[in-house]
Structures are given as C-alpha cells and as structure tokens.
Amino acid sequence: MRRTLLFTGIMATALVGTVASTGVSLAQSPAEAVAARQQVMKDKGAAVFRTIRPFVQNGTGAIADVQAAAATLASHNGKYAALWPRGTELGVAGSKTKPELWQQTDRLNQLIADMERNATAMNVAARSGDAAQIRTAFAGVTASCNACHDAYQSR
Numbered sequence: 001m002r003r004t005l006l007f008t009g010i011m012a013t014a015l016v017g018t019v020a021s022t023g024v025s026l027a028q029s030p031a032e033a034v035a036a037r038q039q040v041m042k043d044k045g046a047a048v049f050r051t052i053r054p055f056v057q058n059g060t061g062a063i064a065d066v067q068a069a070a071a072t073l074a075s076h077n078g079k080y081a082a083l084w085p086r087g088t089e090l091g092v093a094g095s096k097t098k099p100e101l102w103q104q105t106d107r108l109n110q111l112i113a114d115m116e117r118n119a120t121a122m123n124v125a126a127r128s129g130d131a132a133q134i135r136t137a138f139a140g141v142t143a144s145c146n147a148c149h150d151a152y153q154s155r
C-alpha cells in the first residue's frame with residue numbers, strides 16, 4: 001500500500017510513520033532525500049562489510065555485533081519505497097540512482113521484497129548464533145544488495 005501511494009505520487013500521510021524513524025522529515029527537499037537514502041545505504045554497508053563479512057570470512061568479531069548489524073539491516077524493512085521519492089534521480093544533489101528505478105515499479109518491488117526476506121533471514125540467523133546459518137544468510141543478503149545495485153545504482 002505504502003509503495004503504491006508513493007509511486008503514484010501521493011506521499012503525505014502514508015510516509016509519516018516510516019520516514020520519521022529513519023530520521024527524515026516529511027518536508028524533505030530532494031537534497032535531503034538523497035542524503036537520507038545514502039545514509040541508510042552507508043549504514044547497510046557498515047553492517048555488511050565491516051561487521052558481518054569479517055565474522056563470516058575470518059571468524060573475527062563478536063556475535064553481539066553481528067546481531068546488532070543484522071538488526072540494523074532488518075530495521076530497514078518496510079522503509080525502502082520511502083527512500084526514493086520522485087525528483088531524486090541521478091544528477092540531483094549527488095544522487096547515484098538511475099532514472100529506471102522509477103519506471104520499473106514491479107521489478108523494484110521484487111528486489112525490495114527479496115532484500116527484506118534476506119534481511120529477516122539474516123536477523124534470525126544472527127540471533128541463533130549458528131555460524132553456518134549466518135554464512136548462508138550473508139550470501140543471501142549480499143546477493144540482494146548486488147541485484148539492486150546492478151539494476152539501479154550508477155557507478
């Protein structure tokens with residue numbers, strides 16, 4: 001529902017709950033929206049590459065940190081659509097989002113759904129503390145990051 005509203009451009013009330021918790025105000029300018037989106041992505045990068053990956057690949061780091069990182073990833077579930085208001089495509093305020101993202105709603109929603117499912121699995125795995133389960137979930141998460149970046153992130 002939220003996504004439908006967003007992509008038809010009726011953003012007012014649907015976003016209040018979701019956007020507030022990522023620290024973005026409703027009266028967001030395009031520059032603020034881009035900055036907020038990039039901050040969410042940086043948080044994801046830190047969780048995945050600084051915390052979960054070293055744990056999976058080298059066995060370094062504390063499980064409590066992996067759990068916190070996984071919780072961060074899962075906390076973004078339900079908030080993706082709000083990250084890409086119209087008018088924030090490549091060329092606007094340092095945005096690196098290809099304009100195709102706004103033209104491919106079905107594909108975007110599928111990528112988001114995959115990301116959310118994999119983030120949930122990561123969260124469950126982290127809480128289990130089971131290294132094999134965490135490794136499997138990590139592969140799913142990174143596949144989801146990469147799939148969306150391949151489609152919509154300009155490099």
Ligand code: HEC
Nearest residue numbers: 038041042044045048095096097111115144145148152153
């Ligand atoms: C639904 C699509 C999507 C998913 C899923 C996604 N990203 Fe992104 N990501 C993007 C797009 C688009 C950009 C470019 C954002 C911009 O600048 O407009 C981006 C940018 C980034 C950046 C650069 C941020 C900056 O400007 O400094 C990082 C880091 C990043 N993503 C990490 C991740 C990680 C890690 C994951 C998986 C846990 C992930 N992303 C999942 C679409 C996605």
